[in-house]
Every structure is written in C-alpha cells, then in structure tokens.
Amino acid sequence: MSLNLADLYEGVTDLISDRTAIVCDGRRRTYAELDEGSNRIAHHLASVGVGPGDHVALHMRNSIEYVESLLGCLKIRAVPINVNYRYVDAELTYLYNDSMAVALIVDEEFADTVASILPTTPGVKHVVVVGEAELAGVDSISYDVATQAQSAKRDFGPRSEDDLFVIYTGGTTGMPKGVMWRHEDFYFAALTGGNPFGPPHVKAEDLYAAVPHVPAMNMLSTAPLMHGAASYSLFTGFFMGANAILMARFDAKKTLQLAGSEKAVSITVVGDAMARPLADELAANAAEYDLSTVGMVSSGGALFSLSLREQLKSILPNLIIRDGFGSSESGVDGNLEIGADGLMRIAARDETRVVDDRMRPLEPGSPETGYIARSGHVPVGYFNDPVKTAATFPVVDGVRMSVLGDIGRVEADGSIVLLGRGSQCINTGGEKVYPEEVEQALKSHPAVLDALVAGVPDDKFGERVAAVITTRDGFAVPDLAEIGEHCASQVARYKVPRTVVSVSEIRRSPSGKADYRWAKATLTEAN
Numbered sequence: 012m013s014l015n016l017a018d019l020y021e022g023v024t025d026l027i028s029d030r031t032a033i034v035c036d037g038r039r040r041t042y043a044e045l046d047e048g049s050n051r052i053a054h055h056l057a058s059v060g061v062g063p064g065d066h067v068a069l070h071m072r073n074s075i076e077y078v079e080s081l082l083g084c085l086k087i088r089a090v091p092i093n094v095n096y097r098y099v100d101a102e103l104t105y106l107y108n109d110s111m112a113v114a115l116i117v118d119e120e121f122a123d124t125v126a127s128i129l130p131t132t133p134g135v136k137h138v139v140v141v142g143e144a145e146l147a148g149v150d151s152i153s154y155d156v157a158t159q160a161q162s163a164k165r166d167f168g169p170r171s172e173d174d175l176f177v178i179y180t181g182g183t184t185g186m187p188k189g190v191m192w193r194h195e196d197f198y199f200a201a202l203t204g205g206n207p208f209g210p211p212h213v214k215a216e217d218l219y220a221a222v223p224h225v226p227a228m229n230m231l232s233t234a235p236l237m238h239g240a241a242s243y244s245l246f247t248g249f250f251m252g253a254n255a256i257l258m259a260r261f262d263a264k265k266t267l268q269l270a271g272s273e274k275a276v277s278i279t280v281v282g283d284a285m286a287r288p289l290a291d292e293l294a295a296n297a298a299e300y301d302l303s304t305v306g307m308v309s310s311g312g313a314l315f316s317l318s319l320r321e322q323l324k325s326i327l328p329n330l331i332i333r334d335g336f337g338s339s340e341s342g343v344d345g346n347l348e349i350g351a352d353g354l355m356r357i358a359a360r361d362e363t364r365v366v367d368d369r370m371r372p373l374e375p376g377s378p379e380t381g382y383i384a385r386s387g388h389v390p391v392g393y394f395n396d397p398v399k400t401a402a403t404f405p406v407v408d409g410v411r412m413s414v415l416g417d418i419g420r421v422e423a424d425g426s427i428v429l430l431g432r433g434s435q436c437i438n439t440g441g442e443k444v445y446p447e448e449v450e451q452a453l454k455s456h457p458a459v460l461d462a463l464v465a466g467v468p469d470d471k472f473g474e475r476v477a478a479v480i481t482t483r484d485g486f487a488v489p490d491l492a493e494i495g496e497h498c499a500s501q502v503a504r505y506k507v508p509r510t511v512v513s514v515s516e517i518r519r520s521p522s523g524k525a526d527y528r529w530a531k532a533t534l535t536e537a538n
Contacts, residue, residue, distance in 0.1 A: 282313025
C-alpha cells in the first residue's frame, strides 16, 4: 500500500467511517460522508478534463467544500493549489499563472475579484463557485450543481506516493513560490508519519493498525487551510482518526466558545497574533468559558513569545504549550523550548542540522553560527523556478537538503539554538541583531500587544534597530525611554530599539506571518 495522501484517507475512512471527521461553522461530516463528497467533486473535475498532474486553484475560506475539494483533487491525482484570499489582483494573477492552474474552485465572496482577473489568466479553463454567483465569459458552475450530478462512488485508478502536493508560500517578501512535495516525503516530514506523539508509522499498514485504537479527539484549528501549517494539522488529525474543528473566520470569543461546546482537546493557532486575543479574552472573562477538555495549545508558522506563554500558563496552569518549528519548505522540524536563559532550542534530530556557507555540518559545541537545514524527506523543489530551487534545496554529496534563512548554532548535546531569520538580520555597527529576540523583549512589556522589529538606515552604524508596536486597549503608548529601559533588562543595549513607531494594527498575512517588508517601509518612512 502506498503512502499517497488520498489512499491513506480512504484507508482510514474504511476503518472509522462513522467517526466525525470535520466540523465547520455548525456543519458536520463523518469520515464516510466527507469521502463521498470528495468523490463527487473529484468526478466533476475529471468530467471537465482535469487529470493527473493538473493544477486546481482553491480560492476559499475554511469550509467543508474546501476540504472536499482538497481531497477530491488528490483522488484523481490532480494537484490542489492553495490561494491566499487576501492577495490583491496583481498577486492573484501571478499565482494563477505561475501555478499553471487549469481549473479554479472559489467562494462566491471572491467571485467579483476572480471575474476581473480571469481575462489575464488564460490557463484557467473551468471555474466552480461555492455559492450562487455566476461568472460571465468563462465555463463556470455552482459547487452544489456540479457535485449533485456526480457519483459518490470511489472508483478511481491507482495512485502513487510520488504524486505531488504543492504548497504556495511567501508573498510578504516577494511573490509566492510553490513548494513541491512528494506525498511520501510530505507524510513523513510535515505529518510526522501520522503520529506526532511517537515514532512514525513507516508503512500504511502500520497506520491502519493504529488508527482504530486512537481515541476520537476533537482538534480545533483556527488558521486558514490555505496556510501550510493548517494543512499539516488537518491531515495529521485525519491520520489519527480525529475530528477537525475549523472556522471560516477567526474570532477569539467564538474560538473559546467553540472549544467548550465541541469539547476540543487542543487548539492550534499561529503565534501571538491569534493566541494573544485568546489569552486576553480569558484573562478578562475566564468564567464564561469551559476549557476543561483543552490540554494543549500549539502554534505553527509563527513563534509564541515568552510573555504569551506565561500569560496562558497563569490562566491555565496545566496547559501544555507547544511551539512547532518548521516551514512549508521543510515540514515539522521539531518543537521549540525556551530555556531559563531565554534562548529557543530544538532537540537534536538526525535529519536536522546546522550548516556553514559551504553546506557542511557544524560540529556540536562549535561557537560558529550557520543555517538550519534538513535532509531526508524534503521537497523536490519550487514549481517553475529552478534558480530558487538550487539555492534553497541544494544537493550536497548526493543528498538533497532544505536550507532556509533560519540561523542557529549547535550546542554540545546536539540541540540547536535558534537565533533568528538570517534574511531579517540587522547589522548595526558590526553587531548582528535578530529581530525575534528583540520582539520577545518588546512583547513582554505590559502595554505592548504586538511588535515587529527591522533595521533602518543609520549614518553612523549603517543600520539601527527599530520597531513598530501596537498597544493593548486601555494602555497608553509607552515612550522611547520606557521601551528602552524595559528591553535593556532582557537584551544587550545595542539590541534595544532606537526608533519605535506605534501603529493601530501590525500587518500580517492571513496565517499570522509577519510582514517585514511592510514593517521596514513603515519604519524607514518614519525615520
């Protein structure tokens, strides 16, 4: 049996068909019902000529239709393409064309935007609209009509673990790039082999043997499925026989209410941008919510600050807080732990290492810093971009690696200290400053809700540390001196922001990722 994602979902479904698979905005589907809905949209796509290897853009908020479409594409060996629904016309045009999408499934909410750009995306031949909107001048059909006319039977051809799964990532520091994963590599690297709390299930038969014995769990995920970390959570949950609780739009109060009414055992967020509103709401109105079943809050795609961790633990002292470290280009690389010294560490793993500029591993205990890299199950490259593929996924001595911009060093026990994202590193008078550690210090100030740090031009030092901040309701904006003294208690003086700009809202992607390009432009303009 292959480690193809569609094969694995079908195999799990046959074992636990009556379990609830998904809940979204009051609608529910069992594993069997979700499988049947996926079969219907798969048959429809096949009927309009979508075949193995073809790309289908999913321009949607979280919904049952999104999950059915995702699985439906995989069932006919097509490749689902995640679309960031907050992109503007130019970005959407680029994404549709760069991905070479031949079909599109889109929410009615975005129909007008899509209609305006389709004349510039000639590769898209067919559109399915979730809702009632009609698109003039293009072959289109409503999702309900398309699926009701199709069979719910599972009668597809054989699939392969070499089939591709593509995640488009980026957009805050450049146009998005499509990361190409073989299904087998994605299963092991991003889905931890179907077992995030133990050794991976190496064979499909191992997974099937385990699933019926895993207690049914309700796992609440707040992030949009078009974000890589959210798709990781979705499939990981499916391969554990869990129920995925999704939301079309994030709202702190509704998230906490949903966690209680659905008896969620875990809540997955994307860093402080989502977790801070939850913590603040709990701090103000904890008695209104029943979180007795919630044992864990985890983050993927952005890191929790230490102050956020402490705030959550003060409210829910028995809560397990997990900070997943990884990316669309590497999968899940481990869990970050913050030590007493304030440093963030990843436990030693055979497949994760720190390499120098020549891509050679640094020895444990070396004082040098390098790039965090992963080997083994890694992507095959970026779609339609051999130049960036060669830079990010180099082959060294016959071994393909995923090397991103994360800077770290290896301690004597093999654990890795995460220093920050190299591409955002600030060089101030020859000293290197990584924004993440300064952001941690800023967010521990009682008045600061969120913060981003970037370098701005400085006549004397080349660059100086600067920050944009937002403040909590009811708090005055702290002045520069107050910010400076607070940060100096946690980081070296040369790392303390010399410029601080208060804004009403920090710009982030829908997944919570920091928009450093916007931060740098805002700070440079104020400089």
